[in-house]
Amino acid sequence: MRRKQIIALIISSLFVLSLQILFHFYKNHYSDNAQKLENLTFVPINNSAKSLASFNPNNLNLKDWQDLGFSEKQASTILKYKDLVGGNFKSKEQLKKCYAISEEKYKELEAYILLENSDASFTSTKTKFSKNLNINGKFNPDQLSQLDWQKMGFSEKQAAAILKYKSYLGGSFVSKEKLKDCFIINDEQFSQMKPFLILPDKTSDNFKTFAKPKKEIHYQNFDPNLLDITGWKNLGFTEKQAQVIVNYRDKNLKGSFHSLEDFKSCFVISEEKFNDLKNYIVLNPNNFKTSNSEKIIAKQETDFSKLDLNKITFKQLIEFGFDEKAAGSFIGFRKKLGGFANTQQMLDTYNIDKDLMQKLINTCKFSTDDVQKYTLVEAPEEWLKNHPYFKYSADKIIFYRTTYPNDEKIWKFLKLKPEYETRMRWYTK
Numbered sequence: 001m002r003r004k005q006i007i008a009l010i011i012s013s014l015f016v017l018s019l020q021i022l023f024h025f026y027k028n029h030y031s032d033n034a035q036k037l038e039n040l041t042f043v044p045i046n047n048s049a050k051s052l053a054s055f056n057p058n059n060l061n062l063k064d065w066q067d068l069g070f071s072e073k074q075a076s077t078i079l080k081y082k083d084l085v086g087g088n089f090k091s092k093e094q095l096k097k098c099y100a101i102s103e104e105k106y107k108e109l110e111a112y113i114l115l116e117n118s119d120a121s122f123t124s125t126k127t128k129f130s131k132n133l134n135i136n137g138k139f140n141p142d143q144l145s146q147l148d149w150q151k152m153g154f155s156e157k158q159a160a161a162i163l164k165y166k167s168y169l170g171g172s173f174v175s176k177e178k179l180k181d182c183f184i185i186n187d188e189q190f191s192q193m194k195p196f197l198i199l200p201d202k203t204s205d206n207f208k209t210f211a212k213p214k215k216e217i218h219y220q221n222f223d224p225n226l227l228d229i230t231g232w233k234n235l236g237f238t239e240k241q242a243q244v245i246v247n248y249r250d251k252n253l254k255g256s257f258h259s260l261e262d263f264k265s266c267f268v269i270s271e272e273k274f275n276d277l278k279n280y281i282v283l284n285p286n287n288f289k290t291s292n293s294e295k296i297i298a299k300q301e302t303d304f305s306k307l308d309l310n311k312i313t314f315k316q317l318i319e320f321g322f323d324e325k326a327a328g329s330f331i332g333f334r335k336k337l338g339g340f341a342n343t344q345q346m347l348d349t350y351n352i353d354k355d356l357m358q359k360l361i362n363t364c365k366f367s368t369d370d371v372q373k374y375t376l377v378e379a380p381e382e383w384l385k386n387h388p389y390f391k392y393s394a395d396k397i398i399f400y401r402t403t404y405p406n407d408e409k410i411w412k413f414l415k416l417k418p419e420y421e422t423r424m425r426w427y428t429k
Helices: 002-038 062-067 072-084 092-096 103-112 146-152 156-168 176-180 187-196 207-211 229-234 239-252 260-264 271-280 314-320 324-337 343-347 354-363 381-386 394-403 407-414 418-425
Strands: none
Touching: 062 072, 092 103, 146 156, 176 187, 229 239, 239 314, 239 324, 260 271, 314 324, 314 354, 324 343, 343 354, 381 394, 394 407
8 A cells, every 4th residue: 555655656746847847848938939029020011002092103203103012123114114105194094004014903003093094085076196185175276375286295396387377377277177288287186186176167268358358558550570579568468478479580480470370370479369469460571572471481400300309409399390388398298207218108298289299200210228217126216206107106116125126026016007007117127
């Protein structure tokens, strides 16, 4: 019996000793872990955005984009994309196209973005507007200042030229038809404006009467070959018109009007003005050898068969028979293009007499050796943005080539209409 008690006592002692050892071990272990937990810092996950609030993406910096849940690399890409599209996002649709913003992320942010949808203001017209024009609603172009035209998307020089054209018409664009004739406004731009223009569709039959009202002038007989600029101004012409008439007489007609038809052919003399003056015109037969009924055609001194259409000058075009407006349009369009690449471009030039132009094409040589051409990857940004055929796709080309420096891939991404791509390829290597 005593032996059993001793064994039980020993077992109890061992059990108590074991408990003490275990208690000491766990006490030290949890003390160390607690100390480590005190020093533990929790790092927020990068892609967890702050509480969302309305924001303008054009005002965000690198850190702001990261606060919205983007990584540093994604935020940097978004800012680079903003620079590529001109320094500002114009619409939600444009922002959405940034490949660093996933479809899911865009849906999360869309309601908070302080930008208009690209076609939100014009849903009723279902017209897709070029980003180069900013049209806020219906407007009367007669009431726009130069600054207003610039805000719409035209350059300073283009805006000034549009106002000059309005002045030429008598201070009003008169009709949509007349506004379309302004060579500064191309077909695409006009199609964008047309639904919002507060103007009649067609030009009134009495346009010349109300656009350029008559001045009370007491006419007397005069010889148009003896008048200087002051003399023409006294007949009711502006100084610029008077200068054109004198230049037309002295340069185009070699110094003399030989008939009433010669006088009528000067493009700054309207039919109405000609009718006012014709009964007072006295052509002195001593000023030239032929009779008034005979129209002398100035002898051409230039051999046009030796001229290149990409090098023909303004004066040579006048000599061939074009008026100053047509010659100016031809030279101006050729300069914008960096040279003609196709004869059809010449026939499509504004204000051009197509029959006379076809005659010139058949007469002159045509070389494209000096025409400026680039690959899409290497084309200078300024060239892309100013060239008539490339400027509407310039931002896309600049954006795509940063990721895909391959011309054929860029062509595929652009998804252009066949006729647009054909014209652009004339100027690519």
